[in-house]
Amino acid sequence: MKKMEIDPIKAKYFYANNDEKIKLNWFCYEYAWKLYNEIRKSIKLKKYQKQNDQGQIVQFCVYFSKEMKKSIFQKLGGLTNETVFYEEYVENYYPKNSKAMNMRILEAATKAWDRLLSGCGVCPTRCISEMYEKCILFDQFDEEEHLMMDSDEKYLRYSKEELFCIESHIQKHFGNIDSFINGRGTNNEDFLKIDVIKPTGVRNYWTLVTIGIGAYRMNIPKEYVGVRNRTELVMYIQPDWNFNADVLNTPDAWPVEMLFRIAQIPIVQKGFLCRGLSVDFTSKGESTFIGNTNYTSVIIVPYCLPDEDASVCVLPNTEAVGFSNVFPLYQDEVEFYRSTSIDNMVRKFGTLFKQPVTGERKNLCQGMLKLTAKK
Numbered sequence: 001m002k003k004m005e006i007d008p009i010k011a012k013y014f015y016a017n018n019d020e021k022i023k024l025n026w027f028c029y030e031y032a033w034k035l036y037n038e039i040r041k042s043i044k045l046k047k048y049q050k051q052n053d054q055g056q057i058v059q060f061c062v063y064f065s066k067e068m069k070k071s072i073f074q075k076l077g078g079l080t081n082e083t084v085f086y087e088e089y090v091e092n093y094y095p096k097n098s099k100a101m102n103m104r105i106l107e108a109a110t111k112a113w114d115r116l117l118s119g120c121g122v123c124p125t126r127c128i129s130e131m132y133e134k135c136i137l138f139d140q141f142d143e144e145e146h147l148m149m150d151s152d153e154k155y156l157r158y159s160k161e162e163l164f165c166i167e168s169h170i171q172k173h174f175g176n177i178d179s180f181i182n183g184r185g186t187n188n189e190d191f192l193k194i195d196v197i198k199p200t201g202v203r204n205y206w207t208l209v210t211i212g213i214g215a216y217r218m219n220i221p222k223e224y225v226g227v228r229n230r231t232e233l234v235m236y237i238q239p240d241w242n243f244n245a246d247v248l249n250t251p252d253a254w255p256v257e258m259l260f261r262i263a264q265i266p267i268v269q270k271g272f273l274c275r276g277l278s279v280d281f282t283s284k285g286e287s288t289f290i291g292n293t294n295y296t297s298v299i300i301v302p303y304c305l306p307d308e309d310a311s312v313c314v315l316p317n318t319e320a321v322g323f324s325n326v327f328p329l330y331q332d333e334v335e336f337y338r339s340t341s342i343d344n345m346v347r348k349f350g351t352l353f354k355q356p357v358t359g360e361r362k363n364l365c366q367g368m369l370k371l372t373a374k375k
Contacts, residue, residue: 008055009033009058013029023134029065032065036061038112044104044108060094085106085110090106139180156216157215163211165315166315175203178196178198181248205236207235211232212232213266214231227275231274231323236357239356258298258328261279274324295330297328297331298329332365332367348365
């Protein structure tokens with residue numbers, strides 16, 4: 001089988017240096033993608049499609065999206081009441097085109113613009129109102145091409161539109177993405193990254209969100225009725241967590257390493273993740289997990305801190321990706337869980353499951369199983 005089409009429009013086409021990695025140029029990049037898709041699917045532009053190969057169409061879409069900056073500035077400056085799609089933008093690029101062809105291209109450009117703006121109401125990036133601020137999404141696209149590959153490939157990735165949908169969902173419900181950690185140096189480097197959202201006055205905790213697990217459709221056993229087959233993971237950490245650019249080389253990397261290891265269950269081991277699932281990291285007699293903690297396991301719990309809508313992201317193809325909270329456990333706690341039910345576990349832990357985690361806390365089940373055995 002062949003790979004699916006590589007994303008033809010690259011984010012790097014919209015900046016020449018780091019100073020140009022701003023939100024306005026990200027808006028142009030997204031618009032170029034919308035325009036490209038409109039042109040490729042337009043029945044009215046079949047002749048144009050035959051006359052121009054993919055690379056030529058890409059070049060035009062990049063050119064036209066940058067030209068639209070003029071129209072944006074005219075509207076913001078009060079020179080026009082609305083954003084104008086000037087025919088001269090097309091004429092200058094295709095001087096031999098017929099007027100009819102130019103108008104069909106402008107029709108596609110208008111539809112692409114409307115489609116892009118329809119998503120701006122729920123997108124927190126604020127590309128126009130904060131147009132000169134740095135856009136971290138450029139750096140994320142520098143790290144990976146974010147392709148969706150077929151099942152013959154080792155790893156799958158979100159398509160461009162899916163990734164934008166996931167990123168927008170995270171920024172809307174969890175907060176503005178400040179940085180990210182890729183899996184470089186781990187078994188996850190080809191398909192996974194973790195977005196990092198720093199504490200704020202409203203949400204005084206660190207938030208880590210995986211991006212990449214949900215590109216896979218997990219094989220869910222029939223008895224697990226209602227479990228989503230696509231998921232991403234979230235971990236909330238106390239504000240005193242010592243996060244820095246070199247965190248992977250420090251003992252404070254334990255939350256990151258937990259998420260990377262859990263991600264291998266659906267990807268590498270072909271297993272599945274669902275709420276209520278516990279994952280044990282102990283092996284070969286090891287009593288601790290990693291870094292400066294005594295955690296040995298995690299449980300995926302049915303809570304997401306920000307709001308109820310944060311737990312599900314609907315992709316452009318209407319498939320849903322769930323977001324679930326990962327909570328670390330001590331060995332006594334996971335053994336207690338294995339002897340009871342998720343409902344009893346929730347009652348035992350109460351609101352603790354809803355709170356940000358820390359590297360050390362009270363063991364709620366210390367000695368409980370031993371006491372039970374004596375009775």
